[in-house]
Amino acid sequence: MSDTAVLAERQPKADATTLMPTLFISHGSPDTAIADTDAAAFLRGAAAEIPRPRAIVVVSAHFEISGGVAVTGDAKPDTIHDFGGFQPELYQMRYPAPGDPALAGEIADGLTSKGYLSKAIANRGFDHGVWVPLILMYPDADIPVVAVSVDPEKGADYHYKLGQALSDLSRKGILVIGSGSFTHNLREAFPNLRQGLRSIDVPDWVSSFTAWMSGKLAEGDTEALIDYRNRAPNAERNHPTDEHLVPLYAAMGAAGANARATQLHASHEFGVLNMAMWRFDSE
16 A cells, blocks of 8 residues: 555545635646655645545636636546646656546536536546646545636636635535646746756745735735735736636635635745745635
């Protein structure tokens, strides 16, 4: 029996009445799956800190659908290698966790009843925003996983409300994860990434933004966080587009009103990618 299987046997197991936290995970570069980094080390131990979920629902920055909400509905989703130029071994990796068509249908129906244009779709596998963190957290791939899309044309408020529409899940033993990045300016990151400069100094325009965001999360200032584009220092430079930050808002909303935020991990990679991880617990 593998070490992770032994851990799973010892972990408290969620049932349909277990209240679960929600998580925001900065999934980082695709090679986080094989990298020796602080973020990867944290993710390898993260599952031990929460009950073993009945299922996992991931709102992924790399699953973009405009004008509605898609939910992965396949029983055996493929692993998508939606990136180029990385180590050959990454393209051989698979995350064979089962899907959950029944849960996907329930999610889509529930969102439709709340005014969203939503459906469960076929032939959509797990993008790296889904499988990279999960292959570290749950390497045995034995928990059903369903992915939910983000809308690249919508911002923080929309995705916070989308999370609220998913909040029943965390009260049913299901782990909701928002997978994105606390900062995400790839144009600034790529020169360092190409040179392998993973551990370099963090520029002030990154640290000022992350300090502001972290402070507002700790204070529970949802109003300010939703208006981060106008209020946070260097917001546009850290997030030229919204899709990698809005999973944070989905995780916040999915935890329910007045959820308490706890920072679980803080590190930086390539100077400009903040790898913060947050937990949200319903009050």
